[in-house]
Amino acid sequence: MKISLIETIRVSDPADVIWVRVHTDTGLIGLGETWYASNTVESAVHDHFAPLVVGRDPFAIERHWLNMFRLSDHAGYGGAELRAISAIDMALWDIKGQAAGVPVYELLGGAVRKKIRVYATGAPYLGAGELAKELIDDGIIAMKMGPTIPVATPTEGQYLAPKDLDHVLQPFRDVRDAVGDGIKIANDGHGKWALPVAIQIAKEMEPLDIMWQEDLMPLLNPDALRQLQDATSTPVCISERLLTRWQLREFIENGSAQIVMPDLIWTGGISETHRIAVMASAHQVPVAPHDATGPVNIFACAHICMNSPNAMLMEHVRPYLYGWYGEFVDPLPPIEHGWLHAPQNPGIGTRLRPEVFDRPDVQLRVSDESVMIDGMNDEGWEGGPVFPGKMWKEMEGITDFRAQGTPISQRQISGERYEQ
Amino acid sequence: MIISKIETIRVGQLPDLIFVQIHTDNGLIGLGETWYGASTVEAAIHDHFGPLLIGRDPAEIERHWQTMFRLSDHAGYGGAEMRAISAIDVALWDIKGQALQMPIFEILGGGTRHRIKVYNTLGVYGDINEGYDVWTDPVGVAQGLLDQGITGMKMSPTDFIARESDGQLLFNDDLDWALRPLREIRDKLGMEIEVANDGHAKWNLPNALKIVRVMEPLRPMWHEELISPLNEQAHVRLQAATTTPIAAAERLMTRYQHRRFIESSAARISMPDLTWTGGISEVKKIAILASVHQMPIAPHDCVGPVNMLACAHIAMATPNVMIMEYNRAMHLGWYRDFIEPDFVIEDGYLMAPTESGLGTRLKKSVRDRPDVTIRTSNKKSEPWLMSPKRYTYPPPEIQDEFINSSARRKAGSESVYYD
Numbered sequence: 004m005k006i007s008l009i010e011t012i013r014v015s016d017p018a019d020v021i022w023v024r025v026h027t028d029t030g031l032i033g034l035g036e037t038w039y040a041s042n043t044v045e046s047a048v049h050d051h052f053a054p055l056v057v058g059r060d061p062f063a064i065e066r067h068w069l070n071m072f073r074l075s076d077h078a079g080y081g082g083a084e085l086r087a088i089s090a091i092d093m094a095l096w097d098i099k100g101q102a103a104g105v106p107v108y109e110l111l112g113g114a115v116r117k118k119i120r121v122y123a124t125g126a127p128y129l130g131a132g133e134l135a136k137e138l139i140d141d142g143i144i145a146m147k148m149g150p151t152i153p154v155a156t157p158t159e160g161q162y163l164a165p166k167d168l169d170h171v172l173q174p175f176r177d178v179r180d181a182v183g184d185g186i187k188i189a190n191d192g193h194g195k196w197a198l199p200v201a202i203q204i205a206k207e208m209e210p211l212d213i214m215w216q217e218d219l220m221p222l223l224n225p226d227a228l229r230q231l232q233d234a235t236s237t238p239v240c241i242s243e244r245l246l247t248r249w250q251l252r253e254f255i256e257n258g259s260a261q262i263v264m265p266d267l268i269w270t271g272g273i274s275e276t277h278r279i280a281v282m283a284s285a286h287q288v289p290v291a292p293h294d295a296t297g298p299v300n301i302f303a304c305a306h307i308c309m310n311s312p313n314a315m316l317m318e319h320v321r322p323y324l325y326g327w328y329g330e331f332v333d334p335l336p337p338i339e340h341g342w343l344h345a346p347q348n349p350g351i352g353t354r355l356r357p358e359v360f361d362r363p364d365v366q367l368r369v370s371d372e373s374v375m376i377d378g379m380n381d382e383g384w385e386g387g388p389v390f391p392g393k394m395w396k397e398m399e400g401i402t403d404f405r406a407q408g409t410p411i412s413q414r415q416i417s418g419e420r421y422e423q
Numbered sequence: 424m425i426i427s428k429i430e431t432i433r434v435g436q437l438p439d440l441i442f443v444q445i446h447t448d449n450g451l452i453g454l455g456e457t458w459y460g461a462s463t464v465e466a467a468i469h470d471h472f473g474p475l476l477i478g479r480d481p482a483e484i485e486r487h488w489q490t491m492f493r494l495s496d497h498a499g500y501g502g503a504e505m506r507a508i509s510a511i512d513v514a515l516w517d518i519k520g521q522a523l524q525m526p527i528f529e530i531l532g533g534g535t536r537h538r539i540k541v542y543n544t545l546g547v548y549g550d551i552n553e554g555y556d557v558w559t560d561p562v563g564v565a566q567g568l569l570d571q572g573i574t575g576m577k578m579s580p581t582d583f584i585a586r587e588s589d590g591q592l593l594f595n596d597d598l599d600w601a602l603r604p605l606r607e608i609r610d611k612l613g614m615e616i617e618v619a620n621d622g623h624a625k626w627n628l629p630n631a632l633k634i635v636r637v638m639e640p641l642r643p644m645w646h647e648e649l650i651s652p653l654n655e656q657a658h659v660r661l662q663a664a665t666t667t668p669i670a671a672a673e674r675l676m677t678r679y680q681h682r683r684f685i686e687s688s689a690a691r692i693s694m695p696d697l698t699w700t701g702g703i704s705e706v707k708k709i710a711i712l713a714s715v716h717q718m719p720i721a722p723h724d725c726v727g728p729v730n731m732l733a734c735a736h737i738a739m740a741t742p743n744v745m746i747m748e749y750n751r752a753m754h755l756g757w758y759r760d761f762i763e764p765d766f767v768i769e770d771g772y773l774m775a776p777t778e779s780g781l782g783t784r785l786k787k788s789v790r791d792r793p794d795v796t797i798r799t800s801n802k803k804s805e806p807w808l809m810s811p812k813r814y815t816y817p818p819p820e821i822q823d824e825f826i827n828s829s830a831r832r833k834a835g836s837e838s839v840y841y842d
Contacts, residue, residue, distance in 0.1 A: 065532035
């Protein structure tokens with residue numbers, strides 16, 4: 004099997020979402036997604052990574068991940084490139100799952116559970132108590148809101164008057180008044196505050212029994228975050244803006260994060276989120292995947308959650324799920340009565356709806372085999388116009404890391420089961 | 424698909440070796456293996472873990488690993504139980520690969536390479552005497568390996584001189600004598616062949632520090648277990664004293680023990696034994712943990728033939744695998760009496776398995792051996808771990824009261840995990 008082309012799909016609303024479809028010569032199509040600055044991602048997918056991937060074996064996911072990561076890390080990894088890698092990685096897992104005829108979680112080692120609890124993100128300043136009742140009626144037992152975010156602006160997060168803090172905590176008190184301990188509440192700070200204010204907020208909120216304090220400070224210094232965690236009995240959660248296991252490591256190892264929240268479509272896809280979950284498990288740290296983006300992310304996170312023993316909760320935004328998701332994917336993420344269920348279709352478990360391609364605002368871009376780099380194939384670099392062939396021949400003898408031998412796509416994998 | 428039967432196979436000829444075969448109701452057979460204290464492992468597989476597996480879906484490897492690990496960790500994980508878990512884990516991956524018609528490395532993320540370099544650990548079996556010959560004709564032994572394309576070897580030159588004092592006293596002239604073979608190899612062959620030093624945890628820290636300093640000019644590939652890996656802080660001091668990498672080796676169990684050595688810079692190479700530390704699932708996790716610290720793994724061997732294949736899958740799918748251990752004496756001596764097809768060593772490389780699953784199976788003839796012991800379990804029993812009658816639980820009527828007291832609990836929380 005070979006990757007025959009890579010296609011990206013964007014629309015004007017929501018403008019941040021971008022889907023990546025990886026097509027193969029067998030007709031299988033893998034679907035990936037990311038979110039944020041989608042035109043930059045589009046360019047990264049086609050101009051940067053497509054030449055590494057098109058024409059190659061889609062099964063070698065780990066190798067493609069490395070190739071793409073190294074290419075982008077030449078000038079410092081992160082940003083749009085990593086979002087592009089995340090989306091392509093998802094699409095490759097989708098292909099492999101479809102080819103094998105199983106949901107992706109089976110390929111990650113199988114399921115440890117059939118479903119996982121979800122929490123709902125977003126609440127109004129007035130009426131949070133009513134929302135909490137509604138959520139409980141719908142089977143949802145946890146919610147997240149961020150009322151401290153707007154009051155950070157006047158001081159750039161350097162100072163918060165106790166009276167202002169008291170004022171913005173009203174939604175939390177409304178929820179406790181309305182439903183008591185019937186729902187868990189997390190607080191999201193969006194990285195707005197300096198350390199003393201973060202400690203002030205966390206301490207003030209302790210009597211409200213907060214599920215976690217997420218990104219009260221920017222996630223730039225693990226030692227500073229450790230001081231926050233030491234100062235409060237509420238678990239500190241590190242969130243979506245940390246990219247790859249290498250950034251998350253510092254916060255997990257120094258004990259500053261009791262909960263980690265990787266964003267699968269930003270941090271490096273299914274492959275990297277799986278690795279992050281494994282690393283966290285070595286520290287008894289749970290994983291609560293980030294959402295508030297597109298519908299395919301929830302499917303991808305569902306596979307991580309079904310497979311990872313240390314998955315805790317899954318985020319979702321109800322207005323998205325019941326709103327625009329339905330215009331784009333079929334089936335919708337299998338969320339019912341507060342649970343995200345294991346996707347049952349082979350691969351990632353959902354498809355873009357055909358009418359997406361007929362929208363007047365759709366922007367498609369395709370990289371086909373014409374982008375392939377001369378001399379690059381599944382066996383590695385054979386020497387093209389850029390790299391002198393003779394030098395390559397000399398290096399060949401000493402370079403072992405390069406993929407060697409017969410490419411998987413050309414090998415006969417025995418179709419017969421063992422004789423019993 | 425469900426697990427219908429678990430079978431263990433041991434032979435009198437190799438009392439440390441035990442194979443496990445997991446049978447499914449649709450006729451697939453997954454093969455696993457471990458090594459050491461085989462009869463204890465046999466009991467752990469049938470009496471301890473079997474009831475957790477029979478009647479369940481073999482595809483849920485991660486869940487089975489967790490359930491087995493938790494059951495054993497009730498009284499402290501390790502030992503025979505970890506070896507049993509490792510063997511079962513490999514067999515479950517074999518089943519999954521066969522069911523999906525893919526080699527296991529494809530399921531683990533796909534190949535990052537198609538072959539991995541091996542080094543030979545000097546051994547003695549049957550007609551092969553390289554473990555002895557290296558003392559009398561070191562250059563001949565090294566040249567013999569080079570002729571086959573094998574460019575690395577592992578020897579244990581200091582074991583013998585540790586015997587008298589149990590590693591507490593080291594004399595310069597003894598060490599000088601023990602290093603003579605390696606010195607001869609360096610004199611005649613230069614750096615054509617890499618030589619790793621395995622200390623088998625024989626020494627105390629000051630003697631280990633002396634050995635690494637004295638051996639520095641001989642440029643060993645790594646030092647492995649000069650001291651026992653019981654205290655990573657002692658290893659930190661050893662690693663700080665030498666430019667030669669220290670390998671944290673096979674007796675560390677699971678990512679939880681490897682973590683301390685990886686994170687404290689106590690070692691620069693991680694050497695998990697797949698058949699001891701928790702199987703394919705756990706070695707993949709250890710490799711991921713090591714990758715965060717730019718650290719390679721070099722899987723351990725010197726056990727049975729199935730380990731080589733299981734490690735081959737790890738090596739193909741994992742970027743940070745450095746090299747694979749290989750015991751030529753055991754391979755050519757007895758591995759082929761047990762498995763078919765054999766794994767392929769070519770020009771000093773272990774080649775990627777090409778068949779679906781693990782890529783080998785137990786020979787039928789093993790079952791007909793006069794010294795064979797086969798034990799089978801097929802009884803599904805209700806293990807105490809999952810029983811609603813656990814003694815720490817309230818009586819059933821109070822359980823009902825608890826569930827009925829909240830809409831959330833009625834919504835199905837009782838059936839999510841490990842039912």
